[in-house]
Every structure is written in C-alpha cells, then in structure tokens.
Amino acid sequence: MSDTTFAPTYGPVAIPVRELLPWAIFAGLMLMLMIYFVGAEEGATSLIRGTAVHEFVHDGRHLLGFPCH
Amino acid sequence: MVGKLLLRGMLVGLVAGILAFAFARVYGEPQVDKAIAFEEQQAQAAGGAPEPEMVSRATQAGIGLATGVLVYGAALGGLFSLVFAYAYGRLGSLGPRGTSALLALLGFLAVIVVPSLKYPANPPAVGNPETITYRTELFFIMIVISIAAMVAAVGLAQRLWSKLGAWNASIAAGLAFLVVFALVKAALPDINEVPENFSATVLWQFRVASLGIQLVLWTVVGLGFGAVAERLVAVRDQRGAARRYA
Numbered sequence: 001m002s003d004t005t006f007a008p009t010y011g012p013v014a015i016p017v018r019e020l021l022p023w024a025i026f027a028g029l030m031l032m033l034m035i036y037f038v039g040a041e042e043g044a045t046s047l048i049r050g051t052a053v054h055e056f057v058h059d060g061r062h063l064l065g066f067p068c069h
Numbered sequence: 070m071v072g073k074l075l076l077r078g079m080l081v082g083l084v085a086g087i088l089a090f091a092f093a094r095v096y097g098e099p100q101v102d103k104a105i106a107f108e109e110q111q112a113q114a115a116g117g118a119p120e121p122e123m124v125s126r127a128t129q130a131g132i133g134l135a136t137g138v139l140v141y142g143a144a145l146g147g148l149f150s151l152v153f154a155y156a157y158g159r160l161g162s163l164g165p166r167g168t169s170a171l172l173a174l175l176g177f178l179a180v181i182v183v184p185s186l187k188y189p190a191n192p193p194a195v196g197n198p199e200t201i202t203y204r205t206e207l208f209f210i211m212i213v214i215s216i217a218a219m220v221a222a223v224g225l226a227q228r229l230w231s232k233l234g235a236w237n238a239s240i241a242a243g244l245a246f247l248v249v250f251a252l253v254k255a256a257l258p259d260i261n262e263v264p265e266n267f268s269a270t271v272l273w274q275f276r277v278a279s280l281g282i283q284l285v286l287w288t289v290v291g292l293g294f295g296a297v298a299e300r301l302v303a304v305r306d307q308r309g310a311a312r313r314y315a
Contacts, residue, residue: 010306010307010309010310011158011162011306011310012157012158012162012163012164012165012168012302012306013158013305013306013309013310014157014158014159015070015071015154015155015157015158017155019070019071020071020151020154020155023071023072023075023151023154024151024154024155027075027147027151028148028151031144031147031148031151032144032148034140034141034143034144035140035141035144035145037140038137038140038141038144039141040205043201043205044201044202044204044205044206045202045205051123052123052124055123055124055129055133056124056128056129056133056136056137057133057134057136057137058124058129058133058193059093059097059098059101059129059130059133059134059137060093060133060134060136060137060138060141061137062101062190062191062192062193062275062279063093063097063101063134063138063190063275063278063279063282064137064138064141064190064279064282064283065181065185065189065190065279065283066190066205066208067188067191067196067201067204067205067208068191068193068196068201069193069196069198069201
C-alpha cells in the first residue's frame with residue numbers, strides 16, 4: 001500500500017489491440033475507400049463507368065496532390 | 070472507446086476540410102484556372118477542338134472541390150483517430166494532446182511532405198494522360214514506403230531511448246529515416262512531364278498552395294483531435310488508475 005495517495009497520478013492507458021483491430025479493419029477500409037474515390041477513381045483504375053466522378057472532384061484531386069490525367 | 074474516438078476524428082476532419090476548402094478557394098483555384106487557360110491555349114495552337122466540358126468549371130471549383138476536400142478531410146480525421154487509438158499509451162507518457170500533435174507532425178511528414186519531394190502535386194496541363202496508371206502506382210508506392218520508414222524510425226527511437234536518451238535517440242532515428250528516403254528517392258524513377266513554356270511561377274504557386282491545403286488539414290486535425298479526445302481519454306485513464314490503486 002506504499003503507493004496509495006490521495007491524488008493518484010495516472011498515465012496514459014493503451015487500448016488493447018484486440019479491441020482496436022475490428023475497427024481498424026472495417027472502418028479503415030471504408031475510410032480508405034473514401035480517399036480512393038476522391039483521389040484515384042476513374043483515373044488509373046475505375047469501379048464506375050464514365051468520367052463523372054473524376055470530373056466532379058477534379059480540382060480537389062489536383063490540389064490534394066493526387067496524380068490526375 | 071474506439072468508436073467514439075473515430076466519430077470525433079471524422080468530425081474534426083470535416084471541420085479541417087471546411088477550412089482547407091476555404092484555403093483552396095483563395096490560394097489554389099487561381100492557379101488551377103491559369104493552368105487550364107494554358108491547357109486550352111495549347112490545344113488551340115495545336116488546332117484541336119476545345120475539350121467538351123462535362124462538368125462546368127464553376128461546379129468543379131465550387132461544390133466539386135468542396136466535396137473532394139471534405140470527404141478527404143473526414144477520411145483523414147477518421148484514419149488519424151484509428152492511429153491515435155493505437156499510439157496512445159504506446160508513445161512514452163505523452164498525454165492525448167501531445168500524442169495527437171506528435172502523430173500529426175510525423176504523419177504530415179511521412180504522408181505528405183516526403184512523398185511530395187519525390188512526386189510533387191501537379192496542376193492541370195502538367196502530366197501525360199497515357200502515364201496516369203504508372204504515375205499513380207509510383208505515387209502510392211512512395212507513400213507506402215515513406216509511412217513504413219516512419220513507423221520503423223519511431224520504433225528505432227523507442228529502442229534507443231534508454232541507451233541514448235530521448236533527444237539523441239530521436240536524432241538518430243531521424244537520420245535513419247533520411248538515409249532510407251535518400252536511397253528510395255534515388256531508386257524510384259523520376260517523372261517530369263511539365264510542358265515546355267508552362268509558367269514556372271504558376272507551377273510553384275500551385276505546389277505551395279497544395280502543400281498549404283495539406284498543412285491546414287493536418288494542423289487542424291492534430292491540434293483539434295487532441296482537444297476533443299482529451300476528456301474521453303482522461304476518464305478512461307483515471308478508471309485504469311483507480312483499478313491499479315484499488
């Protein structure tokens with residue numbers, strides 16, 4: 001009990017990996033898909049036919065630094 | 070816990086996206102317009118018909134740009150919160166604000182600054198459409214290598230921590246990162262598709278604006294996320310401490 005104090009100091013407690021992993025996989029994939037649609041869809045690869053997505057986010061794609069046509 | 074952090078991260082990212090959109094409108098769009106004017110002038114000089122506009126310039130520079138930057142911002146904030154969820158409590162004794170700020174700094178360097186030193190952002194009219202696949206591959210390969218090198222450097226710093234002290238361990242890890250970057254920069258092929266006669270001023274200002282947009286995004290996420298995560302994380306730390314002291 002030598003470490004008992006009235007105002008216990010506390011340090012950062014890490015989140016266990018097994019609690020984090022499902023979030024990292026599922027949310028991580030969704031979030032990267034969002035970036036994919038802004039950054040690369042209808043450029044190097046294409047999930048949707050045409051160039052509508054590309055043209056719509058065109059300026060953002062250039063200004064965010066992605067290669068674009 | 071992770072879900073709550075994720076939601077906060079995405080909201081902070083959305084706010085960062087709104088500010089980055091304002092920045093992009095003021096500093097980025099004038100350069101895009103100048104580059105497109107050059108593109109059209111070149112096409113006319115070559116005798117080609119002007120490219121049909123599928124989406125008007127006003128839409129591209131307005132709602133289109135806003136959508137792109139906001140979606141990107143929210144996704145960045147979300148991914149950032151997931152990395153934070155792993156890093157918190159594993160980067161020494163840094164609190165939530167410090168962890169968030171440090172992660173944003175390292176992330177900005179690894180994901181944006183270092184890759185853009187090799188493959189910088191390009192305005193319209195710069196870049197051959199036929200090499201888009203090749204350029205996109207190299208761009209993402211560069212980012213993946215840069216992130217891997219940064220993760221390794223952080224691991225190295227932690228390993229050297231007890232031997233060299235925090236300051237010197239960080240310098241040593243930083244040097245190791247630089248060596249990896251120099252090797253990769255030399256090994257990957259260069260890309261230079263800037264047309265002759267393209268204004269050097271427009272190119273420079275476009276690239277500075279592009280870097281500025283990213284700086285706004287990462288700064289707001291790094292400082293903002295630490296602030297909104299602080300109480301949430303502190304409650305959990307206190308509970309952890311209470312369990313230890315019980």
